[in-house]
Amino acid sequence: MLSLFSKKAKRRKQLSRSHIKSLWEIVLADEKIHDDELNLLYEIAAGFNISKKEVQKIKDEKDNIPFLVPDTNEQRFEFIYNFTRMMMVDDDIDYREMQICKTYAIELGFKKTIVDELVKSISSNLSVGNDLKETYTRLSFVIQKNQLKT
Template identity: 35%
Template sequence: MNINDVLDLFKMGKATAKSHMRNLIEIAAADGGLGTEEQRLLKYAAQRNNISSAELQAMQHDSSDIKFQVPGSDREKFKQLYDLVHMMSVDKNIHVEELRLCEIFAIKFGFRKEIVREMIDLIRENIAKWIGPEETMRTVVAKMKVFD
């Protein structure tokens, strides 16, 4: 975890971090189950978001009490969307429900509906090339008007 991640965590707060984890769990389970790669990515995201293994397990069993929260900054919105697209893509099998959920979350985060699919495709291409969220965000912002 680098200093920017720590600062983002501080700004984001525990409630938003839990909301993000709930969204990731929802994407991971959308295709009918959690595979090994999805489980590994969830654990990594939990660590990055200062969520304990016990908290993650509890969320996986029941996350109904965790409310959806829109991330506070454009940077955090993009990083969360990047994580969601990564979760959708990690098993190399894009399920229609996973894609639909990514699109819904992107719109809820404030990304323009007209460019959401193209933006998700670009994020997927960058993930496949092992390009991280920061560089991917610069590329996406340079290519399209991202926010309303």
């Protein structure tokens, strides 16, 4: 029987792999892999203690990795924040990247009616140099009010 600690560690690992897989989908959406996208992907993965080698393995196995929704609003926001960063990093927002980003926002529990504005607001915050924490603080009221899950 798995201990509670082991279950939490396993869940964290699964969420991390799911998030990296989703980021890969954004990277691959426009059929061009840019160095800036890979660098950001590796940076985000490192924050989840995932090596470059594991990032490549996730790409190869992405069809077998399910999308998982994080347990907290903060984690869900971090995911949509990272999706938006990935979409913007090469300075060429492709409509396919935008569509994937919006689809994941809805799957994360954000109401469809605010997804466009949420992604636009995150983009604006990124454009002026706001980090994850500052962006979350600025948008937290809207997120709390309009998210399906609490």
